[in-house]
Amino acid sequence: MKRKAFSILVLGALALSGSVSAQSSKINFVEYDLPNGLHVILHEDHSTPIVAVSVMYHVGSKNEDPQRTGFAHFFEHLLFEGSENIGRGEYMKMIQAAGGQLNANTTQDRTYYYEVLPSNQLELALWMESERMLHAKIDTIGVETQRKVVKEEKKQRYDNTPYGQLLSVVYENEFTKHPYRWTPIGKEQYIDQAKLSEFMDFYKTFYVPNNAVLVVGGDINIGETKAFIQKYYGDIPKGTRAIPRPTEVEPEQTEEKRVNFYDNVQLPAVILAYHTPKLGTADNYTLQLLTQLLSQGKSSRFQKAIVDEQQKALAVGAFAIPNEDPGVAMMFGIANAGVKPEELEKAMEAEVDKVIENYVSDEEYQKLRNQAENDFVTQNQRVAGVVQNLATYYTFLGNADLINTELELYKKITKEDLKRVAAKYFNKNNRLVVYYLPKSMENK
C-alpha cells in the first residue's frame, strides 16, 4: 500500500517535470503579401470561438515633424471618427454591438489598431479595418473633436498623473538629435497647430498597405480568411510616395548629464537612463536580462537591497524600452519619505556597479534564464497577445517566427556577456540622471 502510493508520487512528479513538449506551445502561422504590399499573417487556433484582428502601421512619433510632436497619436484618434461608409462615432458602437472590444495605441515606432470579437464577426472587423486603411473620414469636425479629447487625455494621463512626465523628461534630455527626443503624446501647442491638410498628407504617406501588417488570429479558417482579405484589401491602392524614415543618428554621449524636474508628486524619484543599442542586437537582449536581474521579483538586486533591506525606496524598477532605433535602458526609484535623492542614487549606483564588477552567481544566472523562459512562453497566453507579438516581430525584426525562436537568443547569453554589456553601457558618460522632485522643493 505504502509502496504504491510512493510510486504514484514519483510518476506524478516525472509526468510534470518531463513532459514539456515544445510542440504544444509552437505558434503556427502563415504569411504572405498582397500585390499592393500589405503583409498578412494568419494564426489559426480554435480553442476559444473568438478572433483578434489587428493592423500595425509602421509609423510613430519618430516620423513626426519636430514642429508637430504628438501628431501620430492625434492621427490615431482621428481614425476612430469613421470612414466613407462608417458614420461618425459608429466605430466603437459597431464593434461593441457585435460583442467585441477594440482599442489602439501609438508608440515612437508604430501605431497599432486591434479588435477582439466572437469569431462569427470576423468579416465585420476586416471590413472596418479596410475602411480605415482605404478612406477614413478626415475632416474639420473630426480634427476639432479629437483635438479636445487628446488634450484631455494628456491632462489626465500625463500632466495630472504622479510621475506621468517621466518618460518625456528622460527622452527629451537623453536625445539631442534623434526624434526620440520627444514622446508620442507631444506638446500641447503642436496639438493646437495641427492642420487638416497635414493630416491628409500624413494619411497618404504612411497609412498605405505597403507600410502595414494585417494579423488575424483565433478561431478562423485560413482559406475563408484569405478570401475575405482579398475582398476587402485587394483593391486598396499601393502607396505612391516614398515612406520617410528618420536618418538622424544620435551622437555618442561623452559625459554624464544631470537634470532636476519638478512636478506634482509627493516623493522624489531618481532615474538613471543609459543609451542602448537597437532592438534585435545581441547586446539589446543582454540588456533585457540585466534589467531583469536588477528589478524582476523580490529577490532582484534593487528590490532586495534598496526596498527591503535599506528601505530607501518605496518602489524601484529597471527596464529597457524596445525601441526600433538605439534607445534607452532606464532604472528608477521612488524615495521613501525622509530619504534624499542623493542617497537613493548612491544605493542604485552601488547595485549597478556590482553587476559591472562581479559575475552573477550560477544560481542567479539560471534564475534569469528561467524568468526569461517564463515570460517568453506566457506572452502568448491570449490570442490578442499572439497577434500583437507576430505584428511586432515582423515590423521591427522582419521575422515573425521569432515568436517561436527568440528564446534561443536569450539562451546564448553568457555570464561573461552580462558583465561585459553592463560595463559597456552602464557607465557614467553614457547616462542621464534625472531627479524628479516635488514642486514644493522648487517654490518657497
Added chain:
Amino acid sequence: MKKTTLSILFCAAALSAGAQSLDRSQRPKPGPAPEIKLGKTESFSLPNGLKVFVVENHKLPTLAVSIQLDIRPELEGEMAGYREMMSELLLSGTKNRSKDELNKEIDFIGANINTSDDGMSGSSLKKHGEKLFELMADIAMNSDFKQEELDKIKTRTLSGLEASENEPDAMLNNVSAVVNFGKQHPYGEVANKETVQKITLDRVKKYYSSYFRPNVAYMAVVGDVTVAEVKPLLEKYFGRWAKAMVPVAKYSDPKAPSTRRVVFVPREAAVQSVINVTYPVDLKPGAPDAIKARVANSILGGGSNGRLFLNLREKHGWTYGSYSSLSQDDLKGTFTAYAKGRNVVTDSSVQEILAEMNTLRTKPVGKEELQNHIVNMSGAFAIALENPGTVAQYAINIERYKMPKDYYQNYLKNLAAVTAQDVQSVAQKYIHPDQANVVVVGSKDDVAKTLTRFASNGKLEYFDPYGREIKPAAPAAAAPANLTGADVVKKYVAAIGGEKVINSIKDIKTVSKGSVQGMELTVTETKKAPNKLKFVMEGMGMVLQKKVFDGNKGYEEAQGQKAELEGDDLEEAREDADIYADLHPEKYGKTYNLKGIEKLDGNDVYAVEETSKKGKATNYYDVKSGLLLKTVQSTENGSVIQEYADYKEVPGTNGYKIPYSMKVTAGPVVTISVQSVEVNKGIDDSEFQ
C-alpha cells in the same frame, strides 16, 4: 492541362468579380453564432477537506493555481487594516524558509505568487509546477510572522494613509463603505492611523491560524496538466495541511436607507467633486434575476455605451467618465453610480444620475439599445472564456454559492431571452434613486450648499475622510454689519506694527530653515525698498532655486538654467519685492470681501475672500489679535494652503511682527521656521543684480 486552365480562369473570374462587385457600403453580416463551449472541470477533495477543481488546457506548457477561502472572519474592530497587512506578511517567510529564501525560490523558477487575506494565486511553467505547489503549500500552512516585518509594513501603511488622506477617490470609497454597511459589517470597516497603530502580531497570527484551513478552501488548478498528474502532488504537498474548526462570524444586515441621505465629505480647496449614489442590495450570485440585473446595469452605466456615460460625458461634457455597478455578493451586494466633475456641475451631475436611474424604472428600454447590450455582454462572456481560469472559477462559484448547476451553461440562452419588461422590473426592484446615499467629496464652500435639495430631510450629513461623522464647520456667523474686508486687512496691518512701523523698514533679510519630506532647506529672502528682491533656496548642498528682481527686471534660476522674468512672473516678483504691499493692496488689483466669522482650531476668525488677477483666495484673520493665520488658494493644479504661527516682533523695529513659523501644503507639506531677521542694514543694490 485542362484542369490548370480551368482553375486559372476560375481564379481570375473570382478576383475580378470580387473587385467589381464589392459594395463597401454594405456592412458584413455576422456568420452563424459559434458554439460557446465551457471547458470541462474535474474535481476531487483531499481527506483534509480541500476541494480541488482542475481545468485542462494544453495550449501552453503553463500552470496556474489559486486558493480561495470561503470564510466569514470576525470583524477587525479597533485593529481595522490588519487583514491586509497579513496578506503582505504571507510573503515574508515560513517556518522552513526565511524571507530571502522564499523570494529567491519563487523567482528562481520564474514564478509569480500573490497573496490576499482570503487566499493566494500562483503561476509558473509546467516544468516547475511541483516547486510551485511546494512553495504555495508552505505559505498556506507554515507562514511565520515576525514583529520586525510587521513594523516595516506598518510604517509603509501609515505613510500610504497620509498620502491618500486628501485623495478624493480614496475618501469617497471609505465614506461610501461606512454609510452603506456600518461598522458591524466587514465591508464597512475602514483602516485609519489609529487602528493601524493598534495592530498586534498576535492578532495577525491568530487570524492566520484560524482561517487558513483546508476544510474552507477551494483550489483551482488550470493549465497543461491532468488530474492524474496533479492529484498525487497535491496529496504530497497539501495533504498535511491540518483541518480545524473554523469560526463563522455573524454580521449585521445592512439595509438601504428608507429615504435619500446626502453625505458630504469636505475637501479643502477642491476644484472637482467625486460623487457616489450608492446603497446595499440583496443580490446573490446566481439569483434568478441576476442576469437581468446585469443587463439593467449595463444599460444604465456599464461602460462607454451606458446611459450615464452618454449623458454626462457625451451630451454634457461634465466628466471624463460616469459609470454604475450592481454587484452580486453572497454577503451583501452594492449598487453604485459614480461621476467626477468640476464644482459647478456637481449638483447637475447628481441630478442627471438620479434622473437616469429613474428613467430606467419608468420607461421600457428600446429594442435596439437592449439588443446591443445583450450582444455586447455575450461577446464579453465568450472572450472571458479564453482564460482557462474563468472556467475553473465558474465551477467554484457554483459550488460555493450553491448556484444552479447549469447557470453558466445556460448563461447565453438566458441572457438572450431578457426582455424590456424584465429590465424594467429588475430596475424597479434594485434601482432606487429615492432610497440612496448620495456621497459627495468636494468643496464645502462651493458645492455643499447646492446639494441640500437632494436630501429627503433637507440636511447634509458631514463625514471625515475615514467615514467618521463630524460636526459641520459652523456656518460663517455674520460679521458686524459695518465691517468690511478692507477693514479686516487694516486691522491686520495694525496688528503687525502699523503703517508707520512698516514704512520705517527700508530693507530686510530673513533666513529660514525648512524641511520637505526629510530634506532640509535653507531659504534666504532679501528685500529692499521700494521694490528689490532676492530669493535663494538651497538644499542638498546646492542652490535649488534663485529669483532676483531689481525693481524693473529680473531672472529666475533653477538647476543652472536661467530665465528672464516675464509677464505674470514679473508682476508677481514686483509684488513680492514690495515690503509695503499690505499697505496698498489696490496697487496689485486686490479687492476683499468679508464672508463672515468662522472657527479655526477653536478660535474665531474672519474669513476674507481676496480677489486678484491670480484668482481667488480665502484669508483667515484672528478676530482677537487681527493676525493672518491661514490662506487657501485654489489653482488649476490644485490648492495651496499656507498657515502662519508664532508671530514675534523683529528686533530693532519698534514692533514689526512676522510669523516665525509657516506651513505650506501643496501636495507635500513644507514647514519653515525663521532663524534670523535683519532690518535696515543698508543692503547694497548690487545684491539684486
